[in-house]
Amino acid sequence: MARLEEWSSSEVAVVAPKGARAAKAEQNSAYGSLRSFFLSPFKVLNFDLRPQTFNVMKRLLLTLLAGTLAAPLLVAQQTPGQVRPRPAEGREPEFKPPTIREYKPKSQLVTPQHPVPRAKFAVIDIHSHQPTPISPAEFDRVMKGMEANNLQILVNLSGSSGDRLRQGADALRASKYKDRMVLFANVNFSNVAPGFGAKAARQLDLDLKAGAMGLKIFKDLGMFDRKADGSRLQVDDPELDAIWETCARNNVPVLIHIAEPAAFFEPLDYSNERWLELSLYPDRRHQDGVRFEQLITERNNMIRKHPNTKFILAHFGWHGNDLARAGKLLDQNPNVYYDVAAVLYDFGRQPKAAHEFFIKYQDRILFGKDSYQPDEYPSYWRVFETNDEYFDYYRDYHAFWKLYGIGLPDQVLKKLYHGNALRLTPGLSRSAFTD
Ligand SMILES: [Zn+2]
Numbered sequence: 001m002a003r004l005e006e007w008s009s010s011e012v013a014v015v016a017p018k019g020a021r022a023a024k025a026e027q028n029s030a031y032g033s034l035r036s037f038f039l040s041p042f043k044v045l046n047f048d049l050r051p052q053t054f055n056v057m058k059r060l061l062l063t064l065l066a067g068t069l070a071a072p073l074l075v076a077q078q079t080p081g082q083v084r085p086r087p088a089e090g091r092e093p094e095f096k097p098p099t100i101r102e103y104k105p106k107s108q109l110v111t112p113q114h115p116v117p118r119a120k121f122a123v124i125d126i127h128s129h130q131p132t133p134i135s136p137a138e139f140d141r142v143m144k145g146m147e148a149n150n151l152q153i154l155v156n157l158s159g160s161s162g163d164r165l166r167q168g169a170d171a172l173r174a175s176k177y178k179d180r181m182v183l184f185a186n187v188n189f190s191n192v193a194p195g196f197g198a199k200a201a202r203q204l205d206l207d208l209k210a211g212a213m214g215l216k217i218f219k220d221l222g223m224f225d226r227k228a229d230g231s232r233l234q235v236d237d238p239e240l241d242a243i244w245e246t247c248a249r250n251n252v253p254v255l256i257h258i259a260e261p262a263a264f265f266e267p268l269d270y271s272n273e274r275w276l277e278l279s280l281y282p283d284r285r286h287q288d289g290v291r292f293e294q295l296i297t298e299r300n301n302m303i304r305k306h307p308n309t310k311f312i313l314a315h316f317g318w319h320g321n322d323l324a325r326a327g328k329l330l331d332q333n334p335n336v337y338y339d340v341a342a343v344l345y346d347f348g349r350q351p352k353a354a355h356e357f358f359i360k361y362q363d364r365i366l367f368g369k370d371s372y373q374p375d376e377y378p379s380y381w382r383v384f385e386t387n388d389e390y391f392d393y394y395r396d397y398h399a400f401w402k403l404y405g406i407g408l409p410d411q412v413l414k415k416l417y418h419g420n421a422l423r424l425t426p427g428l429s430r431s432a433f434t435d
Helices: 002-012 020-028 032-045 051-077 136-149 162-174 196-209 238-250 275-280 292-305 314-318 323-332 351-360 377-385 410-424
Strands: 123-128 151-156 181-183 215-217 254-256 311-313 336-339
Touching (some): 136 151, 162 196, 196 238, 314 323, 314 336, 323 336, 323 351
Parallel strands (some): 123 151, 151 181, 215 254, 254 311
8 A cells, every 4th residue: 555655646646545545545536547457467466676666667667558558448448429538437426426307517607698588670480380270368378478579470380271271360360460470381191192292282272372371391291191002101202292383383482390300310328419308208219210311311302303492491401410511401402491490509509600601591591489488589589699608508408508699690680580581481461570
């Protein structure tokens, strides 16, 4: 033990306590595990040299060993994406570690705070879900959140089709909040067989005449919808061509949600950045079945085949985590746009790249939120409008990281908040927008 203590103090400037605490100190000091590893051969060989002379040799040997043996050993433990094991590797916390849900460290960072409770300019939420038809009482409730956030128009993507869509459109026309909510129609993709596309296109024409201002496609297409013969309905199935062409002919956009975040398709291990969310929500796990890249390929085939149809890809097409890829898709397809619904965590964790992207593609991005929670919108306003640093996201199971503002200029904010939506969706009322 004397040898250990001496080495401790000279090598790592740790004065080891005497007696029973010494063993613990060895284990707890920064190089504890390495030290016992290197010293074991000397113990085994039972060297009987005086510490003073032995120390010099030992240092030399250890330096050599550290360079030749230890470094490759440490590197070998690393797998791509992992950080180098810290010297304290192997130590155990003295206190019972918190669970993933218990650990909520309070940041000590003191930095200017600029919460934005209300958007700077009037907003069109191109990606909302509301009851169809909506009751006057429910609309009253929704309006409170809209007024608080400066939301001028909600696009209710759950507009349905046929009778229900007509009832929904009638309820909105009769409402005292006329022009504050509009509907997008939906297509029911069950039992797709020859002739389905033409029939669905006729129904869509009727729905658009009844007041729908666009078409919304749910994520079931590609992932869950089956054809009459039992096979998976591919996003680029030619039977659906008539539907996309109907939207082009009527000059209305298709807001389409295909696939899910790539992480939802990846193994459910502790390196999955959505582990907690996937553990909480079984229906978000896509460990089997069609893969992410397959769905994206089908979606892109379909987009290319219908250049006159305007496609708004919900959730940034799930490319918010890879802006180079997101930009390439826009460059190659002038008919493609993105909404920002439910992927704020991806912009807020790369503020510099996101800022540049939103400037470069300022005519191609639309504001959308998805689930209607009035108290969650201010997180969006803050990311888009400020340069605040290191603030909380609104859902801890979505993102294990803090957000940063991307500080967009006014002209870009106006396009994001309403300008692009007005240009793409001719049916929307322009009366509230002065620019
Ligand atoms: Zn949605």
